[in-house]
Amino acid sequence: MTVEQILADVRAMLTEIIGAEYALSVDIGMETSFDADLELESIEFVKLSAMLTERYGDRVNFVAFLATKELDEIIEMTVGEVVTYIANCSAYADAIDG
Amino acid sequence: MAEIVAGGVRFHVQRLTPRHTPRQPAHPVVFIHGLGMDNLSSFYYTLANPVADAGAEVILYDLRGHGLSERPRTGYQVQDAVADLTALLDALAIDGPVHVVGNSYGGIVALGFAVTHPHRVASMVLIEAHFSVAGWAEQIAAEQATIDAALTGDALRGWLAQLGRKVTRLMEMADDLLNHTTFLADLTAVQPIPMSRLRTLTCPVRAIYGEHSDVVDYARELDRYLPHCVLTVLGGCGHSVLMDATPALREIVLDWFATQIPSGVR
Numbered sequence: 001m002t003v004e005q006i007l008a009d010v011r012a013m014l015t016e017i018i019g020a021e022y023a024l025s026v027d028i029g030m031e032t033s034f035d036a037d038l039e040l041e042s043i044e045f046v047k048l049s050a051m052l053t054e055r056y057g058d059r060v061n062f063v064a065f066l067a068t069k070e071l072d073e074i075i076e077m078t079v080g081e082v083v084t085y086i087a088n089c090s091a092y093a094d095a096i097d098g
Numbered sequence: 099m100a101e102i103v104a105g106g107v108r109f110h111v112q113r114l115t116p117r118h119t120p121r122q123p124a125h126p127v128v129f130i131h132g133l134g135m136d137n138l139s140s141f142y143y144t145l146a147n148p149v150a151d152a153g154a155e156v157i158l159y160d161l162r163g164h165g166l167s168e169r170p171r172t173g174y175q176v177q178d179a180v181a182d183l184t185a186l187l188d189a190l191a192i193d194g195p196v197h198v199v200g201n202s203y204g205g206i207v208a209l210g211f212a213v214t215h216p217h218r219v220a221s222m223v224l225i226e227a228h229f230s231v232a233g234w235a236e237q238i239a240a241e242q243a244t245i246d247a248a249l250t251g252d253a254l255r256g257w258l259a260q261l262g263r264k265v266t267r268l269m270e271m272a273d274d275l276l277n278h279t280t281f282l283a284d285l286t287a288v289q290p291i292p293m294s295r296l297r298t299l300t301c302p303v304r305a306i307y308g309e310h311s312d313v314v315d316y317a318r319e320l321d322r323y324l325p326h327c328v329l330t331v332l333g334g335c336g337h338s339v340l341m342d343a344t345p346a347l348r349e350i351v352l353d354w355f356a357t358q359i360p361s362g363v364r
Contacts, residue, residue: 022263039264042139043110043165049142050100050112063114066142067151071344074143 001090006083013051014079017044030080045074052086059093060086105185107173110166112138112158114150125220126155127197127355130183130204133285134242135272137165140201144344145351152352157196159186161207163275174284180210187218195220197355201340202226202313203238206291213295221302221358223351226339229296229316229323235288242285246276296323303327304354306347308335 007030015023018038026037034040040048049062065085066074100111127149129141138146138158150156160167162182163174173182187196197220200208205227212219228234275281305327307317320327330350335342 018263039262041264041267042143043137043160046112046139046142047166061117063147063150064117066147071143071341 001087003083003087006086006090007079009055010048010052010079010083013048013055014038014040017047017051028079030078030083032079034077034079035075042075052082056086056090060089102186102189104189105182107162107170107182107185108168109162109182109186110138110160111186111190112142112146114146114156114158116150116153116155124154125195125197126157126192127199128157128159128183128187130159130198130200130207131161131164132202132204133161133164133238134245134275135268136202137161139165140340141199144340145199145348148348148352149355152355154197154355157190157192161204163279163281169271169275169279171278172280172284174279174281176206176210176288178284179207180214183207183211184215184218193218197221197223197358199223199351200225200227202337203228205229206234209291209296209299212299212301213291216299216301219301221354222304223354224303224305224327225347226307226311226313226337227305227316228313229291229319234290235286239282239286242276242282245272246282293323297325299324300326302358304350305329306339306350307331308337308339308343309333310336311339312337 011023011028014028018040026032028038032038034045034048049066052060053062069077100113102109102111129138129146131138131140137160141158146156146158161179163169187193195218198208198211200206200222202225205224206229208219208222208224209227209229212222228238303324303326305317305320305324307314307329309331311317314331316323317329317331320329332339332343332346339347
């Protein structure tokens with residue numbers, strides 16, 4: 001999967017979570033912050049993680065990804081960090097499969 | 099997002115599954131958050147993922163009226179929360195023992211669950227746990243009423259509304275819970291768990307309090323409530339141990355579960 005495809009997935013999920021009206025007011029890109037830019041509630045970030053786990057299944061391990069992060073690191077995370085993590089996991093899974 | 103209906107209420111539940119197989123059969127670890135503005139995300143951001151990464155199956159859920167769970171108009175006494183947890187575990191087909199981790203009010207729910215179903219609790223971690231003893235109900239209801247008073251002030255509401263989407267949503271949720279359900283009345287009506295019942299608990303208990311917490315008096319009386327409890331008082335922090343001392347707390351909790359083998363998490 002390409003970074004662009006993953007970003008499109010994440011953008012669609014965020015739109016579903018925070019509503020199209022609000023999502024359309026923010027240009028969601030790699031630099032977009034979940035907290036400062038999207039004002040995502042912490043419980044909504046949990047919801048996003050669950051949706052991503054459901055979407056990408058065994059190819060990503062969000063438990064391990066988040067287990068290494070401190071509270072402020074999670075709060076300050078950008079869309080790009082999540083997308084990059086998924087892209088790296090995906091590339092690794094492809095290499096194993098391949 | 100997992101939604102599970104248990105006891106007639108729709109609960110938001112998140113299950114975190116370890117990627118690797120633990121060396122020993124493990125009991126699930128259930129996290130129970132605090133009251134009011136709190137929800138399962140406070141544990142998700144701090145302890146839940148590290149505990150799952152260490153090899154435990156983790157279950158997080160939003161208490162009724164909180165987070166993304168349904169907000170019924172009634173049913174906010176401790177015994178309701180205990181019945182909810184019981185129904186939820188039944189719905190998840192978990193009938194064996196679980197480790198319970200409770201923060202603040204979640205600690206009371208954990209204690210209530212343990213005295214009601216002692217065979218279903220492998221161990222307890224109590225973080226800044228209130229104890230359902232004489233005077234508790236009045237104390238916690240007063241705290242929540244203070245929040246309510248703040249929310250109903252027009253000037254403050256207008257100011258908060260300018261802070262944006264997140265604050266507005268939290269405010270609306272809290273307003274509905276505090277003013278349009280039996281939440282406050284139910285808290286005030288909570289009956290203490292009798293000391294005689296608390297003292298019958300035999301499961302291992304790990305308690306952590308903050309040095310400057312407004313509930314640290316409970317920690318000082320733990321010997322009376324739970325004589326077999328292992329206590330740590332963390333210096334320099336108050337009631338928000340979970341958020342203010344996350345690394346130290348995480349180390350304590352991971353060490354605790356490591357010592358719970360063969361019923362532990364790794």
